[in-house]
Amino acid sequence: MTAESPGTQSLSGWGRTFRRTARVRRPELEGGLVDVVLSEPKITVRGAGKSYGDAALPGVGAGDGIVLDLTGLDRxxxxxxxxxxxxxxxxxxxxxxxxxxxxxxxxxxxxxxxxxxxxxxxxxxxxxxxxxxxxxxxxxxxxxxxxxxxxxxxxxxxxxxxxxxxxxxxxxxxxxxxxxxxxxxxxxVDTGWMIRNRLRTHSLDETVEVMHAAAGRQELDPDRHVIAWLDANARGNRAGRGIVDEYYDASTLDLPGVVAPFPETRVTSSREHRSLPGPGVVSAATIATASAARWHLSRSANSRLVARRTALCPLDRADAWPAAFGRRGVVQYQLAVPLDEVGVLHEVLAFFSTHGLTPALVTLKNFGFGTAGPLTFPMPGWTLAVDLPARWLHDAGALHPIDKLVAGAGGRVYLAKDAVTDAELIPVMYPRLPDWQRTRSRLDPAGVWTSGLAERLKLLS
The missing domain is CATH 3.30.465.10 (Uridine Diphospho-n-acetylenolpyruvylglucosamine Reductase; domain 3)
Structure with missing residues (x-):
């Protein structure tokens, strides 16, 4: 396949919930890229294809458009x-x-x-x-x-x-x-290592209290990384119990004499794992077993040395994660709400529990100050991410009650991972969307750039 001779490919997002067949061009020189852009009426830009949903896929109404694969421009x-x-x-x-x-x-x-x-x-x-x-x-x-x-x-x-x-x-x-x-x-950075402190919590309120204290340390130290894994299968007073990991950079003085300052570069596979047939291996029973085992087997402990890249990029040790959910893939629903809306976190976890939708993975992180970006996701407060088998969401509006909770609390969902959000609530979640649309129209008056996400969530109208 060349820029001049596009090939037709079947593409999906990382979550495998959407799949589209599209003409793909992959120029390797900037001059060829310009030629492609000037010759196509509609273009969807795609990088490594790691967004969960349809952000790097064409819309169903893309017509004669193409997907522009930029991975050849990698110097x-x-x-x-x-x-x-x-x-x-x-x-x-x-x-x-x-x-x-x-x-x-x-x-x-x-x-x-x-x-x-x-x-x-x-x-x-x-x-x-x-x-x-x-x-x-x-x-x-x-x-x-x-x-x-x-x-x-x-x-x-x-x-x-x-x-x-x-x-x-x-x-x-x-x-x-x-x-x-x-x-x-x-x-x-002095080394390629980090020191991990781990604390096991027994309820969502305790998890939030620990995370809130950690956020204060993070504000003073930009190199402090914190994430909580929650046991979504726990019920009653135990709901939201979890494991909070806090990492900070290790200096050379923190390393044992036999440990090199920088670990050897990891060799990782880039091959795509085939989805397991039918429903895969992720079920309510396997989630319950794995969640309980993870919580019970983890213990609070300080000062464990962990390679920086292992600590910060856990998804790279889970290449087969989407494949495990079967042919319909995995949906990650990630939300952000203000600091004083902890009640929404309780309600979201309760929604999944009462609807028989126990997430396969739940994480909670602290967010600090926002940015000037009208469509940037982070906002001061909390961000909760849940992974669900797509086959459990029997209709397009299955998670719309959560959309309403989040929007009503002044929160938002993460566009880069979205596959299910109610399009009508996007202007509520992103009140500066009209400002972004005006700037986008100035940069692209011909309306060339598009995507499945843009079409589904009506971002361009």
Whole structure:
């Protein structure tokens, strides 16, 4: 397949809940990319395809449009080792950047749960890590981005140069133009290790109390990462019990003499696992057994040494996770609510329990300050993420009661992972959507950029 001769492929998101057949072009030179953009009426931009839903898939009404695969534009253009500024093409995956920079003592300030997203995808989703209260989201560490517009021209954007367009693109889900390259400010790090403190909790209220205390430490230390796993199968007073892991950077003084400052680069498989037939192996019984075992077998403990990449990117140890849910895949529903809306967390967990929808995975993280991005997901407060077998959601509105709870509390859902949200509530969840739409129309007056997500949630209208 070449840029001039597109191939037809069957594509899906990471969760495998959507699958579309599309013409795909994968240019490897910027000149070829411009030719493609000028020749197609509708384009969906795609990186590594790691968004859960349909953010990197064409809509059902895409017609003659194409999918533009950017993974061929994957070079590191400049790396200034003196000040930690790196200029990279948008198709580079985080793993390859980390492979090159971490052994030299530089780290990305923000890393999501996987290293396998592209730089462009990380920007388009304005991804966050487990250290958001102190470090913010990915876009806040970007110095500038070059964006290819639908008329074939390229503009350079930054927070100080056309800030509206910059923040419409950061978090804009690939709907303002093609991110070509970006300059990122890395941060110094002494080792590739972290120290983990673990605390087991016995109820949601206790979990929240522990997380709230940790958020105060995170605000003072941008390198402190915190996440809680919740036992979604627990009931009654035990509901929301969990395991809170808090990580911070290890110095060379923290390492035993036999441990090298930087672990060897991990070799990981990039092959896609086939979905297991039928319903897969994830069921109410396996979830209950695994959840109880995880909670009972975990113990509170401090000062365990963990490789940085293992601590921050647990999804990269779970390649087969979507495949385990069977042919219909997995839905991740991730919400954010303000700090004083803990009651919503209780109600959401109760909803799943009373409807027989015990999640296979539930995590809770702290969010700190927001950003100027009108479609950026993080907001001060809490973010709860749940993984559900898609086969359990028998109709498109199965989770709409939760949508209403979240929107009514002043919260929102994460667009980069969405597959089920009520489109009518998106303007409530994202009140600055009209501002984003006006900026997007200025950047793309011809309406070239589109996606299944944009169509389903009516983001462009």
């Amino acid at each position: 590191i253009s400049v790396f200034d080792e003196g000040n930690g500024i790196v200029v990279v093409e948008a198709g580079l995956v985080l793993k390859d950047l980390i492979d090159q920079t971490l052994p030299l003592g530089w780290k990305l300030p923000v890393v999501p749960g996987t290293e396998r997203v592209t730089i462009g995808g990380a920007l388009a989703g304005d991804v966050h890590g487990k250290n958001h209260p102190g470090a913010g989201s990915f876009g806040q560490h970007v110095l500038w981005i070059d964006v290819l517009l639908s008329d074939g021209s390229t503009i350079r954007l930054s927070a100080g140069q056309d800030a509206d367009a910059f923040w419409a693109t950061v978090g804009g889900m690939g709907l303002t133009g093609v991110i070509l390259r970006t300059a990122i400010q890395l941060q110094r």
